[in-house]
Each structure stands twice: as structure tokens, then as C-alpha cells.
Amino acid sequence: MSIFEKGCLVQLSVSIWGGRIKLPSSALQVDADPALIRATKFLVDRECLKPVERVRNEARGDLYEKTLPFPIPGVLFIPKELIGKIDEKLKEYQTDFDEQAETFSRNYDLFMQGARLRLNSLYDPADYPADIRSKFSFSWRFLVLDSPGRSGVLTPEIYEREQEKFQKTIEEFHELAGATLRARFAEMVDHVVDRLSGEKKVFRDSLIENIRGFLSDFSQLNINDDKALESQVNRCRAILEGVDPKTLRSDEGFRGEIAKKMGTVQQQLNAMMIPRPKRKIRIPEANQSGTLSVQDGTLDVTESAESTHREAVA
Secondary structure (H helix, E strand, C coil), X not given: CCHHHCEEEEEEEEECCCCEEECCHHHCCCCCCHHHCCCEEECCCHHHHHHHHHHHHHHXXXXXXXXXXXCCCCEEEEEHHHHHHHHHHHHHXXXXXXXXXXXXXXXXXXXXXXXXXXXXXXXXXXXXXXXXXXXXXXXXXEEEEECCCCCCCCCHHHHHHHHHHHHHHHHHHHHHHHHHHHHHHHHHHHHHXXXXXXXXXXXXXXXXXXXXXXXXXXXXXXXXXXXXXXXXHHHHHHHHCCCCHXXXXXXXXXXXXXXXXXXXXXXXXXXXXXXXXXXXXXXXXXXXXXXXXXXXXXXXXXXXXXXXXXXXXX
């Protein structure tokens, strides 16, 4: 079965005005080679942008938890059972983002006035965009990756080469997805064991809620049908069945019992861990020839793929 019968790709694009620029060397009054010095001028108080940045960060975090990394930076794989849920959640984030962006835009003149008082001679009205609202955007799209068809555009030699590269991309995705799912679960288990073991530590309800969220979505995310991981997930689910975070805080004996049981899951996961692949395919700028083309919501591998060790943006 093709992976695109199990789901599709999603790409989240968020733009936020940076609110800062690089200072020219002429503005630096230091006894040093200007070529070795870099300084940044903040155009508004950084706290002013925190609300809209918060929405962006929360949206990325939620999307990461419900998806799997794909070997293309900024693109994630989403199981078909979760597409509707994620789409609705992103709509909520988009509404929140737009509200925060509108609030910033309404107060933009006040922020500029405050910056003028604090920047003094470094204040320059030309640094500030006239249409500030256009500097904020929140959007996403769903994509399907496919190999080039026999359209007659590609020579037989190029066609065969691109077919091979497409298959390698899919194989890499399976490897990356499997390793990531194991690592993600292991990190959660490690955190639970750490907070519940030894001396009493402060923890929030989210300690248990987060791992339960993973357990709930696991069957959809387990596209490789990883039986070994599934076994540990089921064991963890049984251990945490009916566990109340409040009881974990108040009952030391119960907390120790759960920590011990989760420790056995931790040991099994440690034995299962494999290095996470880091090869990615870089998407070139729109005005350059490159590795991928997008038409009608379909990514089509058409030219060269380039290895890079950068992590995909989630």
C-alpha cells in the first residue's frame, strides 16, 4: 500500500514581522574592525510580538505531535484519520493568530512612539513598514507526493533516475518515521520516570495528559506497523489506565509503584532505540530550478535531490 493511501503531507507557513534590523557599521562607535562586529536594532519592544509568536509556537508544537517528519524541510506527514482534526485545530490557531496580529497592528503607532523614545538618534521612520498587517500571515496546505509520470517531457534515462530517487525518498521516510516515533515515545517515558522517581518532584497534570495523547494517536501514527513499539505502548497504556495525577502527587507509595512500572517500559525502549536518520531534501526558492515542483496540490520529484543535515521544521 502506498503511504499516500494512509495520509498526505501538510505544510504550515507562518510569517511574523521580525521587528529588528542589522545596524550599519557606521552606527557602531567601537574601536574594532566593523567587519567583525554585528549589532541588531530592535524596532519595537520584543514583548509586543510575544502574543503572536506564542500562537505560532503552539501551532507548530501541536502539529508536530500529530504528524511524522518527512525528508523535506517544513513538510510533515499526517495520517488520514487525523487530517480533519488537525485542519480544525489549525483553523482555531489561525483565528487566534489573526486576532493577535490585528491587536499588534492597532497598537503599531504606539509601539513606534515608544521605540522613538528609547532608540533616540537610532530611530528611523523608514525602518517601519507602512502596511504592518501584511507582514503577518498564517496558512497551511495539504500535499500529495508523486513520482513523475511518463508525460513525454522527461527522457527515459531521466524518468528512470527520478523514479529511483522517488523510491529512495519514500524508503527514507519510513526509516525516519519509525525512528522518530520510537524516540518521541521514549522521551515521554523518560520524562515520566524522571518526575516520578526518587525525591518528590513538582509536575503538572500535562505530564500524564501528554503521554496519553500520544497513546491515543499511536495507532494512526504507527504507519510502519512497529509491533515492538506497539507492545510497549500497550504496556504503558495499561500502567496509566485510571491513574490520576493528583493521586500521584499525594500518594508516595503509588507514585513509586508507577515509576517502577514505567521504568520497565523505559528499559525496553532503550534497548530498541536506533539512530535517527537526518538526511533531508532541500526545497529551493521559487525562482530557481530545483528538486520539487508543486502543481494542483501535488509535489512532483523532477530534478536533483540534495543531502543536508538540517532538521525539518515542525
